[in-house]
Amino acid sequence: MHTLTSSETKEAQTVIETATKPLIQIKDLNVHIEGKQILKNVSLDIPNNSITSIIGPSGCGKTTLLKTLNRLLDDSKEVQVTGSVIVDGENIYGKNAEVTHIRKKMGLLSQKPFPLPMSIYDNIVYGPRIHGERDKSKLKQIVETQLRNVGLWDEVKDRLGTSATRLSIGQQQRLCLARGLAVQPEIILGDESTSALDPISTQTIENLLIELKKDYTIVLVTHILRQARRVSDYILFVYQGEVVEFGKTEDILLNPQQELTKQYVKGFIS
């Protein structure tokens, strides 16, 4: 077994400090859903322009943590959130925080692709239209740019008017990514975004995310360790609602500091 050297330990601990001013800062976050505590005292700075994977056994609160970032939890009833999540200098759980404005900053890529019940074109311009863009030529430009961004343009450029549900599931997921990018977010949130996809589509999405991280801060929830290893720069291990360990991918996977992390990474607990 690999033993820790003191320099490696130091590196793992300084991850957060060396990052540039983080876009997402979580402080003392506690979440109760229907009286049950799902997240306990989560404090965390998510590094910019990189991919952070949240890993952990199912039911540990990974998805809850992700959804608190864009306040999608507000929709389910009986949710109590204390503590703060500061995005771009603004506490999104503050009194004056405006939900639509916060969500616009983040693109969400869900487990299964959920194209809106409209055409491919309308799916992409849905967000920009909501936020007031009416200029047809600009909208057209956005559609082309975003579809090119996700490598879908050549596949669909001749049938932009057809229903988005006719696309293959992998294409749908890329469309959903493009739809999220069209509102010019700063952050991309992925909730096990490849779990419904075939291996080739999965690879396409993973490569896209790696490419996109130069412009965006990306947070992914995944239960596949191999995926976390392939795509992420940082890994956050959550267990029973608590952050157990956070660090660079290779440190977490090869040199976990905590016993729980070690067991999870080796597959003893799942």
Add this chain to the structure above:
Amino acid sequence: MTYRLWVDKLVQYGSAFLLVIKVLVVVLIAAGLTIKAWPLLQNENLWEILSSSVWSPLKGNFGFLPFILGTVWVTLIALIISVPLCVMASIYLVEFASDRLRKSVLPLMNVLAAIPPVLYGVWGILFVVPILSNYIAPIFGVETTGFSVFAGGIVLAVMIFPILISIMVEVMQTVPQELKDASLSLGATQWETIVSVNLRKARPGIVAAIVLGISRAIGETIAVLMVCGNVPQIPTSWFDAGYPIPALIANNFGEMMSIPMYDSALMFAALLLFVIIFGFNLISRVVLNRLEDHG
């Protein structure tokens, strides 16, 4: 042993036989109505019966247009009142109301559905008709007794609330949360999400609910009969009296024997009703089935 197997077979074939009989009843009704209506159809041209507005059985004039239009007026008014109300109520129940409220309101709706139609008729006479004649008609400068297609429409609207709301709520609940989340996460407000996701996705189901509501409204007899005024004329305004087809049948069935062709004419009215309602039900079932298949 053989006895037990024999019982098994008996149950299987016996129940199949009973099912056939039940289905046969529908066919028999249709056949019976057609046979009874046949004399009228032989004497007169179908198109003439449907398009003529003269109804004087003693002279042998059977024009069904006033009744058809009476039914159309009452049904349309009922829809104009009930559809927007029910769509908004369903949206509220599905998207905004707490679980507790939703769980207590829906059974209440079923109670509304279980009230006998004659009580709706009484309510119409006691409340709707006087309010129309004393308060609403004067606003438009109209003088009316209150017995009108408007009154019929209001009573019918209330009667089809339950079926509209229960189907609409059911359909709207099938819209996946993730789909709504997709819209919300782009920064859409809840209302924007409802308009462009919920309603769009639920549209076939809403249409099916409306069609079912129509078939219920068209067939409704007693409550409408009590408040519509029952004058065989073509209504030209909301405050005119009308005479829907079911009311025609119910009102005249006892006295038709002495007048030639009268019974045949009423049977034709019944056949007309049967065909219309059968058609509407079929359409809504097809739409609802397709909706279930495609999630």
